Each structure stands twice: as C-alpha cells, then as structure tokens.
Amino acid sequence: MLSASDTIRRLGGLARGTHLQRLGFSRQALSRLVQRGEIERVRHGVFAVAPVDAEVRSAVAHGGALTCASVLHRHGVWVLDADDRPHVWVGSDRHPLAHDGCRCRTHFGAGRPPLGETGVDRALLVFRKCAGDEAFFAAYESAWRKGLLPRAARQRIRSALPASARWLVDLARPDADSGLESLLRLRLHLLGISLDCQVALDGVGRVDFVAGDRLIIEVDGRENHDGTTMRHKDLVRDAAASRLGYETLRFDYAQVVYYWTSVQAAILAALHRARR
Ligand SMILES: [Zn+2]
Ligand SMILES: [Zn+2]
Structure with missing residues (x-):
C-alpha cells in the first residue's frame, strides 16, 4: 500500500x-x-x-x-x-x-x-465579474488563440454568461495577436467602426487592421525587441503602405490602455480625412 x-x-x-x-x-x-x-x-x-x-x-x-x-x-x-x-x-x-x-x-x-x-x-467567467467586459474580452481572445478554449469550453462560457454579455463571445476571434488588438477592436466596434483584421497587403505584409478603405491601424504590444531594427522595419512598411494609398496609425500599450481618448480621436480624424 x-x-x-x-x-x-x-x-x-x-x-x-x-x-x-x-x-x-x-x-x-x-x-x-x-x-x-x-x-x-x-x-x-x-x-x-x-x-x-x-x-x-x-x-x-x-x-x-x-x-x-x-x-x-x-x-x-x-x-x-x-x-x-x-x-x-x-x-x-x-x-x-x-x-x-x-x-x-x-x-x-x-x-x-x-x-x-x-x-x-x-477563470474567465470569474474574471469578467472581477475586471469587467473589456478585460474579459481580451483574455477570452487570448485564451482562444492559445488553444485553451476548445468548442465545448466556449459553449460552456457562452451559456454561463448573462444574455446581455453573450455578444462579447460572439464578436471574439481566435486570431488576435495581442490583448491590445482585442481591446482596440472591441472599442471601435462600440463606436460602430468595423475593422478587417490581419490583412495581407502586397509589398507591405500582414497588418493588424484596416479601417475604411485606406487606414491601417497597428498596435504594438512587443516587448524586448531590438528597437532600432523594429523601427526600421515599421518605417519600410509605412512607406510601402503609403505608396498603395494607405495612411498608417501606430499605437502602443500605454496609448491604448491609458490614453484611449487620444487614440480614438486620431482614428476618427483619419477616417474622416479618408472619406473626403
Ligand atoms: Zn487568503
Ligand atoms: Zn479576480
């Protein structure tokens, strides 16, 4: 024994x-x-x-x-x-x-x-009550992307949510690259702005979002990368995108999390310019 x-x-x-x-x-x-x-x-x-x-x-x-x-x-x-x-x-x-x-x-x-x-x-269901809908949405997309939410788990979560919160999981996707992308997409969705996600553009590569016809939005959750090299790559991409007629806006963690008002204003102004 x-x-x-x-x-x-x-x-x-x-x-x-x-x-x-x-x-x-x-x-x-x-x-x-x-x-x-x-x-x-x-x-x-x-x-x-x-x-x-x-x-x-x-x-x-x-x-x-x-x-x-x-x-x-x-x-x-x-x-x-x-x-x-x-x-x-x-x-x-x-x-x-x-x-x-x-x-x-x-x-x-x-x-x-x-x-x-x-x-x-x-944990996700408890987290929604603890930290709110936005934090839940970002964590849900992140968990899904990591392969932690098979269909049965997603269904359990959906049916355990109050009916008024189910739209959050219905909006979620499994391919958000970072929690910042999730937050940005959710907040723009609330403003009635829909985004194409993870769009491949010739000569540019894959960009996080395209809004309207001609606005690229990139969110940078990267840490510990070689700043100079990454900046150079970003500049090359921005130049290629401009040649195709796109304007590019880039936002980092602090902007999305702490200074959202300025992010929102920048995006709305760019969309307005693009429509003129
Ligand atoms: Zn204790
Ligand atoms: Zn908690």
Whole structure:
C-alpha cells in the first residue's frame, strides 16, 4: 500500500481528508502524519505534501480554489492590469478562512470550487465579474488563440454568461495577436467602426487592421525587441503602405490602455480625412 504522502503526491500534491479516508487512511493516522511533519494540513480537511505552489496553497488555505486572473496568468493568457494577488473562488455560501500571509481577493459565486485551481473557462467567467467586459474580452481572445478554449469550453462560457454579455463571445476571434488588438477592436466596434483584421497587403505584409478603405491601424504590444531594427522595419512598411494609398496609425500599450481618448480621436480624424 502506498504511504499517505505518496498517495497525496499521486493526487497532485493536495487531497481532501474524506478522499484519503476512503482510501484507507484514518483521521487519526492523518493527524499523526501531520504531527510528524510528513504531510501538511493546509486547512481543515485538506492535506498536502510539499512542494505545493504558493498561490494554490494560499487559495486552499483561504477556503477555495485559485481562479480568475491568477489562473489566466499561469496559462499565459493576456490579462489587462494584472495584480499579483491570489484570486480565490470560495463558492456562494462559504466564508473565506483566515490564514497566514493572506493577500487573497475573494470571489463568491455558485458552485463548488475544485481542489487547487479552476479551469480556464471558469477563470474567465470569474474574471469578467472581477475586471469587467473589456478585460474579459481580451483574455477570452487570448485564451482562444492559445488553444485553451476548445468548442465545448466556449459553449460552456457562452451559456454561463448573462444574455446581455453573450455578444462579447460572439464578436471574439481566435486570431488576435495581442490583448491590445482585442481591446482596440472591441472599442471601435462600440463606436460602430468595423475593422478587417490581419490583412495581407502586397509589398507591405500582414497588418493588424484596416479601417475604411485606406487606414491601417497597428498596435504594438512587443516587448524586448531590438528597437532600432523594429523601427526600421515599421518605417519600410509605412512607406510601402503609403505608396498603395494607405495612411498608417501606430499605437502602443500605454496609448491604448491609458490614453484611449487620444487614440480614438486620431482614428476618427483619419477616417474622416479618408472619406473626403
Ligand atoms: Zn487568503
Ligand atoms: Zn479576480
């Protein structure tokens, strides 16, 4: 028979006491192992063997499961304005538990939190309530692009959303290159401006968006690239686009996220010029 600590390790490092009891480990035996330091009681009825991820451990000690921005971040999903606190789903009728070093953000909501962390689809639904529609939309597109949202997960999300929010997932696409592109497309959609996305132009290459007939919009979420080389490539592309009769507008993270009003004004003015 496996030892309790090996069993918990096989279960992924965390196990409920009730599960362990069904496997033959009595409460008394588990208590003795805790006292001897062979296993750890993370909260009443939940046991762990080291190493347990610090965020997951906090979430379990807090009385729930890691979710929301924390889970999205772990999967590499683009998260607008991420903080580094554990976001924890505790269910609808449970109180968060006090524990050492708590920095958790508590999320309530119907259902029973799993042990450890939630899936990406649940995390997205919690994230919409936590961070709003725009942040949800960008994260949803990012998760889809990363292959984290198969059709069944997208359907689960859609049916769990309130009817008034379903248009967000209906507007979403799997090919947005960055969260900035998602934000920009969503915000222009709200203004009634539709965009062609990821358009290939002869002599220019693939551009992020074309608005109207002759406006190219590029959003630059790149980090840690060789600035000079990238700038040169951008200038070459802009010159080629101009020859084809296009005007190019480029925006970076700070502009899209913090100075949207100026971005919107620039796009509207360029579209107005193009129509004249
Ligand atoms: Zn906590
Ligand atoms: Zn949250």
